[in-house]
Amino acid sequence: MTRLMGCLITALLFAVGTVPAADVAVAPPPREKTVAPAAVNKMSLTGLPVAKPMFDACLYRYPVGTTNQECQSFVDQGLGMYYSYVWIEAARAFETATILDPNCAYAWLMLHRSLEKWGKSGASVPASPFQSVLGGSMFGKLPDRVGKNSSDYALAIAQKLSTRANPREQLLIKARLQEKGMWPNTPPDQRTKNASQTLDELLTLYPDDEEGWFWRAQIAEGTYGKAPFYKSLLRLNPLNPGANHEFVHFFEAIKRPALGWPYAEGYIASSPGIPHALHMQAHLATRIGKWGPTTDWSWKAIVLQKAYHEYQGVTPREDHQFSHHMETLTRGLVHDGRFEEARQIKKEAESYKYAFRAEWFKMALATKDWAEAEKIVSYYRRSKADGAYYAARLYLERGDTKRASTEIDTLRQAQQARKSDRRLENQLLEVQGRYLCMTGNGDAGLKLFKKLVDATKNDYSHHAWGNGAVLMEEWGIAALDCGNAPEAEEAFQEALAHDMGSVRGALGMWAICDRLGRGDEASRYLKVAQRFWSRANPKDFEMLKADMATRASKLRSSTTAATGDE
Numbered sequence: 001m002t003r004l005m006g007c008l009i010t011a012l013l014f015a016v017g018t019v020p021a022a023d024v025a026v027a028p029p030p031r032e033k034t035v036a037p038a039a040v041n042k043m044s045l046t047g048l049p050v051a052k053p054m055f056d057a058c059l060y061r062y063p064v065g066t067t068n069q070e071c072q073s074f075v076d077q078g079l080g081m082y083y084s085y086v087w088i089e090a091a092r093a094f095e096t097a098t099i100l101d102p103n104c105a106y107a108w109l110m111l112h113r114s115l116e117k118w119g120k121s122g123a124s125v126p127a128s129p130f131q132s133v134l135g136g137s138m139f140g141k142l143p144d145r146v147g148k149n150s151s152d153y154a155l156a157i158a159q160k161l162s163t164r165a166n167p168r169e170q171l172l173i174k175a176r177l178q179e180k181g182m183w184p185n186t187p188p189d190q191r192t193k194n195a196s197q198t199l200d201e202l203l204t205l206y207p208d209d210e211e212g213w214f215w216r217a218q219i220a221e222g223t224y225g226k227a228p229f230y231k232s233l234l235r236l237n238p239l240n241p242g243a244n245h246e247f248v249h250f251f252e253a254i255k256r257p258a259l260g261w262p263y264a265e266g267y268i269a270s271s272p273g274i275p276h277a278l279h280m281q282a283h284l285a286t287r288i289g290k291w292g293p294t295t296d297w298s299w300k301a302i303v304l305q306k307a308y309h310e311y312q313g314v315t316p317r318e319d320h321q322f323s324h325h326m327e328t329l330t331r332g333l334v335h336d337g338r339f340e341e342a343r344q345i346k347k348e349a350e351s352y353k354y355a356f357r358a359e360w361f362k363m364a365l366a367t368k369d370w371a372e373a374e375k376i377v378s379y380y381r382r383s384k385a386d387g388a389y390y391a392a393r394l395y396l397e398r399g400d401t402k403r404a405s406t407e408i409d410t411l412r413q414a415q416q417a418r419k420s421d422r423r424l425e426n427q428l429l430e431v432q433g434r435y436l437c438m439t440g441n442g443d444a445g446l447k448l449f450k451k452l453v454d455a456t457k458n459d460y461s462h463h464a465w466g467n468g469a470v471l472m473e474e475w476g477i478a479a480l481d482c483g484n485a486p487e488a489e490e491a492f493q494e495a496l497a498h499d500m501g502s503v504r505g506a507l508g509m510w511a512i513c514d515r516l517g518r519g520d521e522a523s524r525y526l527k528v529a530q531r532f533w534s535r536a537n538p539k540d541f542e543m544l545k546a547d548m549a550t551r552a553s554k555l556r557s558s559t560t561a562a563t564g565d566e
Contacts, residue, residue: 043095045111045150046120051077051089051096052312057273058084060241062211064106065166071101078110083242084276087118088318098157105161106169109176112154121151155180168209171202179219192219214242226250239270241277248280255460257284268297275305279325282332286466289500291532295332301325302345316352323354328465330359335466337503337536337544339363361390365397367540373397385414385424392431401439408432426452430471434478442482449475449491457498469499476508480551488512488555503532507545511552 042049055073058080066072078093094111097104115121145153155176162173175198177183181191199216202209210233217229227250230243244267251260264281271277278301285294305322308314316322326349333342342363349356357376364373373394381387388410395404408431415421415428429452436445453471456462476491489512495505506529513522533541 043092043099045115045154046091046095048088048092048095049313050099051092053077054081054089054273054308054311057081058241058271059239060210060237060270064104065164065169066097066101066104066107068101068104071097071104071107074100075104075107075110078107078114080241080271080274082110082114082117083245084271084274085117085245085321086274086276087114087320088314089312090114091118091120092312103161103164105158105165105173108154108158108161109169109173112151112158112176115151115154121149155182168202168206168212171198171205172211172215175199175202175215192221195219208236210237210240214240217243217246223254234266239266241267241270241274244270245277245280248283252283252287257287260284261288261290273304275301275308275325276321277301278304279321279328282328282465286331286335287463287468291332291336291466291501295329295336295338298325298329298332299341302329323349323352326352326354327356327359330356331465334359334363334366335501337366337533337540339367339540340537361393365394366544368397368543370394370398385411385418385427388414389427389431392435396431396434396438399438401435404431404435408435426456426471430474434474434481437478437482440482442479442484445478445482446475446484446487449478453491453494457494463498466499466501469495469502469505472498473502473504473508476505477551480508480511480548480554483554483556485512485516485555488552501532503529503544504548506532507548510545511548512555514549515552515555 051074053073054077057077060080060083061076062079064072064075066075074093074097078090078097081087081093082090091111091114094107094114097107098111101107148156158173159177159182162170165173174183175195178186178198179191179195181188183194186194196216196219199212199219202212203216206212213229213233213236217226217233220226220229226246230247230250233240233243234247244263247263248260248267251257251263261281261284264284267277267280278297281290282294282298285291302325305319305325309316309319309322326345330342330345330349333339333345342359346356346360357379361373361376364370364376377387377390377394380390388407392404392407392411395401395407408428411424411428411431415424418424429448433445433448433452436442436448438445449471453475456471462468472491472495476488476495479485479488479491488508492502492505492508492512495502496509499505506525510522510525510529513519513525529545530541533544
């Protein structure tokens with residue numbers, strides 16, 4: 001019997017020895033025996049190679065409970081990346097920090113948060129068959145990793161280490177556990193309230209704690225609930241990356257983008273080496289007409305991002321921000337007439353399998369690249385309505401009203417079947433209005449444009465990304481096509497009021513003033529237009545200028561008006 005038990009125990013020990021390492025609870029080693037990151041190929045929780053230093057990418061520093069300076073540096077790196085939503089790098093930096101000092105509780109807490117945001121928490125680790133059957137009697141308790149995904153496991157380690165953490169970190173960990181419902185006596189309806197009380201305690205005892213102010217803001221309720229906490233945080237540190245970044249989103253969301261601009265600049269100053277900081281200003285700049293700096297900053301974001309990919313070994317597909325950043329840069333370049341640079345970005349985007357067809361279509365029309373425009377229309381033919389809309393725009397731009405009429409009929413049929421689709425209704429009003437103005441029924445066409453502009457001019461979402469003046473520009477061009485000077489002037493003035501970088505608005509006004517003999521005004525508007533497109537290819541500018549002049553030739557000149565001749 002004794003021999004049998006010995007064989008059973010030996011077999012069980014052999015089985016335990018073959019359990020994957022992730023299933024085995026390992027007590028954190030003493031601080032003086034930390035593992036050098038270079039010795040680790042792929043880390044166990046993120047599955048990533050260890051982080052490389054990017055310590056100057058963000059200026060933010062938050063001292064945590066560690067005596068290992070490298071661990072502290074990677075915690076700071078992780079915080080900078082977290083506050084810029086670069087979840088993959090935040091997770092990588094925090095796990096690297098836990099390797100350097102496995103007893104750093106705050107590194108584990110932020111690893112938990114980063115894994116959750118990154119969406120790479122993974123599945124819960126099951127117990128092995130022997131652990132499931134004999135866990136209570138043989139093992140005393142199941143290992144910490146069993147039954148938890150990577151994010152929950154990191155939080156469990158943070159909780160275990162909190163007894164040795166400093167008082168600030170203890171309260172930060174407690175608040176997170178309460179928020180997740182993992183603290184005793186925290187029912188679902190009390191989670192946020194209890195976590196808020198814990199963070200309030202932290203801020204009462206340690207009013208200079210930047211992490212406390214940030215996380216208190218994150219769980220504040222109400223439209224404006226977060227703002228006082230971010231304001232308090234920025235009084236402590238005007239270059240706090242988290243508060244500055246969140247305020248850019250905040251003021252964009254409450255429809256006060258101009259008030260958010262100082263925080264966009266503060267975010268860049270706080271995180272000069274992080275691409276997202278250079279990008280975020282565009283959320284506001286394109287709404288408030290700050291086209292001068294926005295495109296260059298967006299370009300720098302892409303340059304930084306490609307350098308980061310090479311340095312950390314990240315592919316564009318792994319970088320969830322890259323496509324959005326490239327699309328934003330494309331919008332800025334097309335808006336500013338920088339078509340050569342836009343084509344360069346287009347080539348790169350296509351190599352990554354990205355497609356920004358709406359912007360590429362605008363560029364094709366602006367440069368009269370009909371073959372490229374036809375190619376984009378072919379793609380949109382996958383949808384009957386979208387194909388008809390883009391085809392109608394192309395044919396109208398080319399002056400082919402007959403083919404445009406067929407597409408407009410198709411679009412009208414689609415709109416009748418989807419009468420509640422506001423976007424489709426607006427598209428129909430736009431192309432139908434242009435068509436009527438080009439075919440001798442200007443009054444009816446301009447009436448449609450007035451309806452369209454009235455429906456969208458106060459639509460905040462419509463004005464995103466520099467789109468605020470687009471329909472007003474189209475309205476002005478349609479008015480020129482039917483020879484209606486007063487309405488064309490109204491439309492182009494509205495375009496300039498809604499987008500301080502509207503080159504078509506400025507050139508439209510130049511063409512009207514030049515045609516009507518208002519020379520001084522014409523000269524001023526031409527200088528404005530040249531400033532807007534100061535970095536465009538001169539040939540592209542002259543082509544747009546000539547197009548506006550040709551359309552304006554349908555207006556009655558001052559000489560014609562005086563003599564009554566046509």
